[in-house]
Every structure is written in C-alpha cells, then in structure tokens.
Amino acid sequence: MEWPLVSIVIPAYNRPHTLQIAIDSVLEQTYPNIEIIICDDSTNNGVQEMLNPYLHSFPQIKYYKNGRNLFLENWHKCFDLASGEYINYLMDDDVFHKEKIEKMIYFFNEFENITLVTSYRQTINESGEFLPPIHATTRLYQETRILDGKMLANVALTRCQNVIGEPTTVLFKKRDIIERFGVYKGKQYSLINDLAAWLSLLSKGKAVYISEALSYFRLHPNQNNNTLGLNAFSEWLDIMIASREDGFLDTNELYKTALHSYRERIKGYPQFVEDIKRIEKLLKTLD
Template identity: 85%
Template sequence: MGLPLVSIVIPAYNRPHTLEIAIDSVLEQTYPNIEIIICDDSTDDRVQEMLVPYLHSFPQIKYHKNERNLFLENWHKCFDLATGEYINYLMDDDTLHKEKIAKMIFFFNEFENITLVTSYRQTIDESGQFLPPIGATARLYEETRILDGKMLGNVALTRCLNVIGEPTTVLFRKKDLTELYGVYKGKQYSLINDLAAWLSLLSKGKAVYIPEALSYFRRHPNQNNNTLGLKAFSEWLDIMIASREDGFLDTNALFKTALHSYRERVRNYHQFVEDIMRIDRILTSLE
C-alpha cells in the first residue's frame, strides 16, 4: 500500500462485550493499513468464543490466548507481537474515533522529531453515553499544538494528573519506545504504566496535542485502576523523582510544584505518611 503498518494492540481481560465494540471501532478506521493484535489474559473462554467470527472474516486480526495470567507482562507481549512501524494500545473497554489513526499519523509524516501524538479523549459511561470530563481528561488546548516533549511531561507531573492520556489515546513509533511499556528508568509501573511510557517517549522528542475527541475513555467500577489499591498512587512520587534524570522538572520551582501537588492529593490518607515525610526531606534539601 505504501502506507506504514499501524498495530492496534489490545490486552484483553474478561470483557467480551466492550472488546467487540473496541474491535469494531478499529475495523471502521479510515486509515487502511492496520493490524489488530489481541493478547487474551482472561480467566475464561468468553473472549475467545466472541472472536471466532472475527478471526474467520478479518485476517488482519491476530489472537493469542495466554496459558497463564500475565497481567503487566501481557502489555509487553502485545508490544513484542506487533509488526507495525507504529503502535496504538487500545483498552478492551475503550473505543476509537474512525479517523483517529489517519489524523494522528499525518503529524509523523509531515513533521520531524515527533515521538508522541495524543488528543482530547471523550469520557463515556458503561453504555457509551458521553460524560463530562474529569480533571485528567479536560481539554488541554483549544487548537492543535506541537509541543516540546519535556514541556508536556511537566504539565502532567506538576499537576499530578495524566493529562496526556490513557493507553488508548496515544500513537507512537514502536522503535521510539526503548524500554518495556510501563517501565521507566528500570522500574515497572502499574497504576501509571501509560505515563511511564509517555515520559520515555517525551524525553526523546516533540509531542502533538489534537483538541478533537479521537478516542473514547470508558469509566466504570471494574476498571483496572480501581483494583490496584490506593497505595499504588505512590508511583506518582517515584516517577516525579526519576523524571529529573531525563530533564523533566528541571528547575527547583517545577520540582517543588510537582511535590506539593502530590502532597495535596494524598494529605488526607494515613497510608501516605511516609511519602509526606519523604517529600518534606526533599523540600528541605532544596532550600
């Protein structure tokens, strides 16, 4: 075709109904050269059974059922099996706008040193109805912007919010992600594995932000982040500190803003007493 192959990779887990909706949104893409990689970490066969007619009709869909539960390693398996030049993760409860890939890949083709393209994402409920944005999903800009990668990373870090987007939101070149997905500076993140990947990419180049809703982020009680536990939020403090090695939060003022944002988020929870003490020690050392 002459167009680079894009791999849409889906780490699936026990959600055949929403997975079917997600797959349909990929099959409706206006960009023609796409493969779909599904790595199934489910505890039963419902996903596999739902996929039977798809696998018969669409050769671009590749399905792999894990022999054991891989959890975060399933994300790595998806990445390894992808053969495309570009990768877009797709959560099995999210969906894509039909022009998402076409509109995003334009920027890789037309501009240099782009390592990440993201957009506004529309929040939806369990039945697909639109929801108002939450803090992290609020529209960042009203116009399309090409941004210094470290500047966009700093926006997320200083707010202690993943304003860049969930895994579904971002398109990137496979070769640009040199650490495993969700690994940053040698540490595997779980709650913010997406942000870990984005910082790795943003440290290498520029980002594009598109204000159109090019993906749909489903919010429901059974989301993976709701099962990881409150203590996993400590990952934010770890990644703030680690990010300075890559030139994020490169002034004491930015670093202090990030630390205070984190402190404000956790100050009413007794589980974070040690984190607050750690922040106090860091702030004292910066004086």
C-alpha cells in the same frame, strides 16, 4: 501520503462485550493499513468465543490466548508480537474515533522529531453515552498544538495527573520504546505504566496534542483504575524524582509544584505517611 503498518494492540481481560465494540472501532478506521493484536488474559473463554467469527472474516486480527494470567507481561507480549512501525494500545473497554489513526499518522509524516501524538479523549459511561470530563481528561488546549516534549510532561508531573492520556489515546513509533512499555529509568511501573512510557517518549522529542476527541475513555465500576483506587498514586513520587534525570521538572519551582501537588493528593491517608516524610526532606533540599 505513506501508509506504514500500524499495530493496534489489545491486552484483553474478561470483557467480551466492550472488546467487541473496541474491535469494531478499529475495523471502521479510515486508515488503510492496520493489524490488530489481541492477547487474552481472561479467566474464561468468553473473549475467544466472541472473537471466533471475526477471526474467520478478518485476517488482520491475530489472537493469542494466554495459558496463565500474565498481567503486565501481557502488555509486553502484545508489544513484542506487533509487526507495525507504529503502535497504539487499545484498552478492551475503550473506543476509537474512526479517523483517529489517519489524523495522528499525518503528524508523523509531515513533521520531524515527533515521538508521541495524543488528543483530547471523551469520557463515556457503560452505555457509551458522553460524560463530563474528569480532572485528568479536561481538554488541555482549544486548538491542536505541537509541543516540546518536556513541556507537556511537566504539565502532567506538576499536576500529578496523567493529562497526556490513557494507553488508548497515544500513538507512537515502536522503535522509540527502547525499554519495556512502562519501564522508566530501569523501573517497571505497574499502576502508571502509561505515564512511564510517555515520559520515556517525551524525553526524546516533540509531542502533538490534537484538540478534537479521537478516542473515548469508558468510566465504569469494574475498570482497573477504580479497583486500584488510591494505590495508583503510590508510584507518582518515584517517577517525579526519576524524571529529573531526563531534564523534566528542571527548575526548583517546577519540582516544588509537583511535590506539593502529590502531597495534596495523598494528604490525610495513613498509608502515605512515609511519602509525606520523603516529600518534606526533598523540599528542605530545595530551599
């Protein structure tokens, strides 16, 4: 079996305790050829101080402290600094299963035209204890499957949920991301940048869904998703419309299902009145 270099890229921000747990989960990987790229967007030196002992002991860890807050540009900086053939983002509050990378690389080595490998992800709380799945993290299949990329994308789009996975969940080839991470059809998505990247990848080939939990998605009060709240839905309509250019939602019925799902998610919230109007116009064109 080949062991191509895999870059684990971590956009860090003010969470040294959970970041340490995340880094330990990478260092414990059974896969032997990994580098860790950490780009620190923190407003203090907590992450840097925690990392100092690691930097002396583990040459595969490369650390960069940003002079100013880069936000999405920090994601791009991580990507650009990665030397690996493969990339896996790791959020600084999530955790890898120790066999994650080895089990995912297997599919790239053994099968053709794979552009994305994902898995079931186990939700955990602040203390690392298992939580029941939320809607988006419910196990999609009881067995591991190789899927048509467009089929998997359509599952996410018609449900208006990122069932494919957070950035921590997915392994992909660096060369397959032609635009910036989170750019889809020329638009940079900020609130669903992971889904935008997955659609770009799924338009090019097949996906693998591994049914066992190979990453752990931490739910806690201070995570970005909670801070963004309903605003996270504001980009879904644009990405649904744009996705049809790549052959996603390729029948009127699938497109209608996606539009109805989005409408149900935003119904009753005054900030989405214009989106409701757009949906009604789009549905009329499909009748």
